[in-house]
Amino acid sequence: MKTALTLLALAMLSGSALAGQAPGAAFAPDVPVSGRDRFYTSDQFSNTVSVVDPAANVLLGVIRLGDPTPMNLSPLYRGQLLVHGMGFSPDHRTLLAVSIGSNSVSFIDTATNTVRHTAYVGRAPHEAFFTPDGREVWVSVRGEDYIAVLDAATAKETRRITVPNGPGMTIFSPDGAYGYVCSSFSPETVVIDTKTHSIVGRVKQESPFCPDIAATPDGKQVWFTLKDVGRTQVFSATPPFAPLKTIETGPITNHVNIVSTKAGQFAYVTIGGLNQVKVFRTDDFTQVATIPTGALPHGLWPSGDGSRVYVGLENADKAAVIDTASNTVIAEVPIGQGPQGVAYVPNAVPEGDGMQNLQALGAAGKTSALTLAGTDGKPATQVTLFDQGVLQTLQAAVTGLPSKMPFVLALAADPKGAAGLEPLAAFMTNPAGAAIVNAIGPIRQITRTDAGASRRYLVVVSGKPGELGGVVQMQTVD
Structure with missing residues (x-):
């Protein structure tokens, strides 16, 4: 008291x-x-x-x-x-x-x-x-x-x-x-x-x-x-x-x-x-x-x-x-x-x-957002690009995946991830099938709709770098 x-x-x-x-x-x-x-x-x-x-x-x-x-x-x-x-x-x-x-x-x-x-x-x-x-x-x-x-x-x-x-x-x-x-x-x-x-x-x-x-x-x-x-x-x-x-x-x-x-x-x-x-x-x-x-x-x-x-x-x-x-x-x-x-x-x-x-x-007030959808077409992962000048810090709130499994966030040359995969960040999902994933680079410039032939698309791929499996999530395309 x-x-x-x-x-x-x-x-x-x-x-x-x-x-x-x-x-x-x-x-x-x-x-x-x-x-x-x-x-x-x-x-x-x-x-x-x-x-x-x-x-x-x-x-x-x-x-x-x-x-x-x-x-x-x-x-x-x-x-x-x-x-x-x-x-x-x-x-x-x-x-x-x-x-x-x-x-x-x-x-x-x-x-x-x-x-x-x-x-x-x-x-x-x-x-x-x-x-x-x-x-x-x-x-x-x-x-x-x-x-x-x-x-x-x-x-x-x-x-x-x-x-x-x-x-x-x-x-x-x-x-x-x-x-x-x-x-x-x-x-x-x-x-x-x-x-x-x-x-x-x-x-x-x-x-x-x-x-x-x-x-x-x-x-x-x-x-x-x-x-x-x-x-x-x-x-x-x-x-x-x-x-x-x-x-x-x-x-x-x-x-x-x-x-x-x-x-x-x-x-x-x-x-x-x-x-x-x-x-x-x-x-x-x-x-x-x-x-x-x-x-x-x-x-x-x-x-x-x-x-x-x-x-x-x-x-x-x-x-x-x-x-x-x-x-x-x-x-x-x-x-x-x-x-x-x-x-x-x-x-x-x-x-x-x-x-x-x-x-x-x-x-610091400049950001842009992207969405990745699962193979069923439903939105699963939200990606934010935080502007740091020429570069952006990428943060993805990944959900909707199997638990405790390895995956890779990557760039692909086509919307479905069938070609030209370039790994950005490897990650392991938690027991809830989710993860917070980070990367850095000029990502906004190459994922924009006006990027032309150099455009790339964010995807999530099963497996590890060097041992990539199938694409499980793809960037929704405007």
């Missing part, structure tokens, strides 16, 4: 509160949507943080943390690379942006959009979040086997907590007693006592690939997603941390977050392979809504009053705005390339216009 009262007092003093929404406590007051709030996305291919005014649903600009490809390939490159994860402080004054490729955590002032500190940690960090008391930042170092604990004031690493290999994300109980760490490489989530920094609980994951985890504001449950098998698991947030439910959600199950409204407490889950957000009650786990979105929904976060949910659309370079009363998309906002983690920060800008140090979206 003492901890709860302390948190409530801090919320009232800050003016922005913890909002009764994740990651805060249910007893904290709601914060109505206003022009002081900000919605942020970490844009992996443009290496930017997009800054959105949720009152007007407009992009204010981007915080440029790094350069696009190929400028970021220089051995003398100093910017950030693969901007991916996101978190924020309890007082809503500091935003965290995690960059996988440069092993960094950027501490960004929300009022001025300036980078105050940059901390460099171990290989391939994925997500970072402040402890509820605001004193520490826990970084899941997914390329290794530990949580890097940083002093929030200095951004210096103070300790490491050894966890199962490949920690995907850490989130905390609203009272700050526990940190919950799921894994992207090991089939186990662990619970850590925040005072002793020791593991006090273990929960079996039904697969080794968890990218995201959320704790409910009522302090009773923890939800996490399993991207490779298309499931979402729920366990008790308190000892003995017992499993409560496993839900079949769909291929490329990305992120989960919790929303509190007058109608109850709900879990919103992004399903990339279906381009949907699914909504579940947290009391009986029934599904109450399916919300169509744009291409490849990824991160999502509720507003401070739970009236909206903002979703980053990874392959559409947009944020979708969901009204939680009707569970419909009411707006879309253009943002940077390949949004991954997101954060909605109430009262992020208490004074001024919050426009300092923002840049225009520029070339």
Whole structure:
């Protein structure tokens, strides 16, 4: 009770509160949507943080943390690379942006959009979040086997907590007693006592690939997603941390977050392979809504009053705005390339216009899309080409294939893939028959309808490079 009262007092003093929404406590007051709030996305291919005014649903600009490809390939490159994860402080004054490729955590002032500190940690960090008391930042170092604990004031690493290999994300109980760490490489989530920094609980994951985890504001449950098998698991947030439910959600199950409204407490889950957000009650786990979105929904976060949910659309370079009363998309906002983690920060800008140090979206706003259909003619794979100048970064959200089988994304000289196959990327489907596939090159120029005799077509072929089988998916032709 003492901890709860302390948190409530801090919320009232800050003016922005913890909002009764994740990651805060249910007893904290709601914060109505206003022009002081900000919605942020970490844009992996443009290496930017997009800054959105949720009152007007407009992009204010981007915080440029790094350069696009190929400028970021220089051995003398100093910017950030693969901007991916996101978190924020309890007082809503500091935003965290995690960059996988440069092993960094950027501490960004929300009022001025300036980078105050940059901390460099171990290989391939994925997500970072402040402890509820605001004193520490826990970084899941997914390329290794530990949580890097940083002093929030200095951004210096103070300790490491050894966890199962490949920690995907850490989130905390609203009272700050526990940190919950799921894994992207090991089939186990662990619970850590925040005072002793020791593991006090273990929960079996039904697969080794968890990218995201959320704790409910009522302090009773923890939800996490399993991207490779298309499931979402729920366990008790308190000892003995017992499993409560496993839900079949769909291929490329990305992120989960919790929303509190007058109608109850709900879990919103992004399903990339279906381009949907699914909504579940947290009391009986029934599904109450399916919300169509744009291409490849990824991160999502509720507003401070739970009236909206903002979703980053990874392959559409947009944020979708969901009204939680009707569970419909009411707006879309253009943002940077390949949004991954997101954060909605109430009262992020208490004074001024919050426009300092923002840049225009520029070339990062240019993308084009292609569709691949299966042999039955039905659309199965959505491909986005993110403009990087002469080159494009290709990302394909592949679905509809047999599970755990090798395939190749290739260019073909004819629409049916019968001749001139040139492999772009080999991949293995996950247990749900899906995969995220990347390549880079001047692909838009040669797949356009006006490319003439040099035109090529994207196809998916069974097998491996050098051992290609039959074409299983083909680019739909205009």
